Amino acid sequence: MWKLGTALGLTLVISACGREAGYEVDMGTFGNATLNNTQMMNGELNYAAILDQRFANEVPNTINFAFDSAVLDAAAQQILTQQANWIRQFPEVRFRVYGHTDAVGSPSYNKNLGLRRARAVVNFFAARGIDRSRLETMVSYGESQPVVATTDRDRRNRRTVTRVSGFIGRKPTELDGQYAAVIRREYVESATYRSITTSTGSEGFATE
Numbered sequence: 001m002w003k004l005g006t007a008l009g010l011t012l013v014i015s016a017c018g019r020e021a022g023y024e025v026d027m028g029t030f031g032n033a034t035l036n037n038t039q040m041m042n043g044e045l046n047y048a049a050i051l052d053q054r055f056a057n058e059v060p061n062t063i064n065f066a067f068d069s070a071v072l073d074a075a076a077q078q079i080l081t082q083q084a085n086w087i088r089q090f091p092e093v094r095f096r097v098y099g100h101t102d103a104v105g106s107p108s109y110n111k112n113l114g115l116r117r118a119r120a121v122v123n124f125f126a127a128r129g130i131d132r133s134r135l136e137t138m139v140s141y142g143e144s145q146p147v148v149a150t151t152d153r154d155r156r157n158r159r160t161v162t163r164v165s166g167f168i169g170r171k172p173t174e175l176d177g178q179y180a181a182v183i184r185r186e187y188v189e190s191a192t193y194r195s196i197t198t199s200t201g202s203e204g205f206a207t208e
Helices: 002-017 029-041 047-058 074-088 107-127 177-200
Strands: 062-064 093-100 139-142 159-167
Touching: 047 074, 047 159, 062 074, 074 107, 093 107, 107 139, 107 159
Parallel strands: 093 139
Antiparallel strands: 062 159, 093 159
16 A cells, blocks of 8 residues: 555656646646747747737637628727737737628628728727738638628628737747747746736736
8 A cells, every 4th residue: 555655646746747837826827838939949830820829818809890881889899999909018019900791792892891891990900009000901801701601691700800910020930039028028927927916815916
């Protein structure tokens, strides 16, 4: 029995040693930064892809439209305000807006409608102080990429999607001081904040 208990204890120790640093603090999410960095070095991800994932996780990246309309309703404006607030935190990052429609109407009409929807979003961002040079050419997929495969009217297909598309003035895979600052802001500071929150039992921010 003693040998079994000892073996079990050693197994648990070895298993714990194999976990990402910080696992016990936040149930493994701290290790996501290491995973992302490994994937990036392997060519599976780049900095733009990582930030695009964060953007989609932290704010809704999609808004929807009424039938045959490019007007931003109250719900859409609320989401776009969240997007704009997130975008302002990253002045070194570029974004692209993709417009979509449902299948009602001709392909050419829908392509134009998708573009009008994308332009409405860009105009909304510009009106809130985001430099248009950071908003790359809008793309309209028209009816070609539906969320729901139907020929009927479906609000879920009438949408725009905002995506991180790269960085200003440099290749997105370069690791210089600018991108290092992004990585620090996204991973190191957020991980430190989570550690303090967990250890103190209350919210708090790290100071340098």
